[in-house]
Amino acid sequence: MNEAVLSVSDLQTHLHTDDGIVRAVDGLSFEVDRNETVCLVGESGSGKTMACNTITGMVGPPAEINGEVRFDGQDLLGLSESELTSVRGNRIAYLFQNAQNALDPVYTIGDQIAEAITFHQDTSSEQARERAVELLATVGLSRPAERVDEYPHELSDGMCQRVAIAIALAAEPDLLIADEPVSALDVMIQGRIIDLLDDLREKREFSLVLVTHDLRVVASLADRIVVLYGGTDVERGAATDVLQTPAHPYSQDLFESFTGDGESEDSLASRDPIPPQGCRFHRECRHAVDDCRASKPPFAAVDGNESHRAACVYYGTERDPGELLFNARHVGAAFDSADEPPGQTAETDGGDRDE
Template identity: 40%
Template sequence: MHQPLLDVRNLSVRFQTAGAPVIAVDNISFSVSQGEVLGVVGESGSGKSQTFMALGGLLASNGETTGEALLEGHDLLALSDRELDHIRGQKISYIFQDPMTALNPFRSVAAQMTELLRLHRGLGQARARTEALRLLERVRVPDARRRLDAYPHELSGGMRQRVMIAMALSNQPRLLIADEPTTALDVTVQIQVLDILDELRREENLAVVLITHDMGVVARLAHRIMVVYAGTIAEEGEAEDVLLRPSHPYTAGLLASMPDLAAPLTQLQPIRGYPPDGRKARIGCMFAPRCFKVQPVCRDVTPALEARVSRQRQACHFPLEPRDTAIAGGAS
């Protein structure tokens, strides 16, 4: 395997609050390569977004980060604000869930796009406008010439998200971080936007991090999947392995909680209980209180992330064998 583009080692993120500090991300390590889509799956509060906000220096002001995040040799977490600005402007782009709040409602698409192109690539006004048009066409905005002069409220949700993707491309990034990029979109539009992301990945050799709660989204696009629970990686491996032969009871439970139109209709088997509070002490496996395979050791000893029973790595003392997965009602 070639050198990863992004190599994150022992990353932790904590937030100071009036009470106990909240640990959002607890000592996680992972990497992303060029031309690869890494799917990051987790529920609200799992730390999946904060992990990647930390890399771009985008945490709230009470956030603290430790660890290393090497992007082509630069440690993003050790850079000064100015250096980070430079690297971010050259190499990293973000796409967020809600394009309406990310776009400035008072400025036309052209004004917002040319501003970025002038800033990041030093283009003059006329060339910036030509480039903006090319980028809109690149993300298959129909009638792009007319839409260039539109204001955000004149565009549908799907078109706004395409504009956001076009803007994210304006600095010619190496790493694209897409945080729930299709969650706010209707189903018929969602699949179009996902396929644009995949096309860009292929043609521009981008590394894409796809953060989502939707197993269907990662099933379509991701090469590798990282399942995050309570700030730790529960399971990490090839998409096929994780989705078809989940080895962590949490992954199996998530899959069994999701009805699937392509599978026969079966009774849902929800995971019992609720995710833990980030302020609680971290002892043992964080999933233990909700796990159907829990043993006494799970409550005391934190399991390491290693490959025990299968190709993928899992942080679990008692990982599922493929036959257990069927019992847990996991992959169909």
């Protein structure tokens, strides 16, 4: 069994507001093995981004944070800001959703890559510039020796995302957290960036945590999937298991919203931002019983598969999960026959020529 590079256990991020306590992250647990891609999947407001921001120390007081986050055995939540700085951006890199906004408009892209290099490594400015050119070539930008002196506004969105990836990889991290890295791009460019991330992860042997609501992206990249709803995980397992047999009622609704067989994305996004006690999904679930409202269901194996687990009272108890499993296979089959993931359909030769 691979050793986990990242282990998150019962993570909680609670925000105190005028309307009460918002449990933005509430009992999230998952692991990421070395050289593995784990996708955090869920609708907007499910806690995906807040969880990643908490993991990397970008959320602080007055937020109330509890639980455990271990990176390579080290408890990140117990580190001082200076200690965390030596990890964040160095061994853990973060790729933001909108690269145009993340890049500084007043500095060339070469200067920004070089700054990331010199911040974590003892190297000269000349060496950093040479390394910046190499990184631009690595992420597929044509004419990297010329591009290094260009500014973000001179580049397309797809090119800027490649630059952001170059900055993230500057310190050769062990873990890359990517927050919706292709959602702002058109479909053809999405495929190229997805393929690039997967290729870089394999060649450089880093682990990848990918935040997304797009199941096409998940199907292209994921080794394992964690489904979030209401700030917590409701299902997790190998990508093939979760995609083919989404077991939790919320996972099934999410998949149906993608294939067009169920609720629309708008109706999914309109759900209560402050979920109830018990199973977070019980108000929306057509299978809910009293036990769902009383307490948060524990994780249990799905149809005897210990590596595929769901937090639902219909698994691991005397209740018959037959209807849920039947629907799971139906939804999984519908998703499998839906549009091909962008990473499998987009042409990838030619780098940035159309970006």
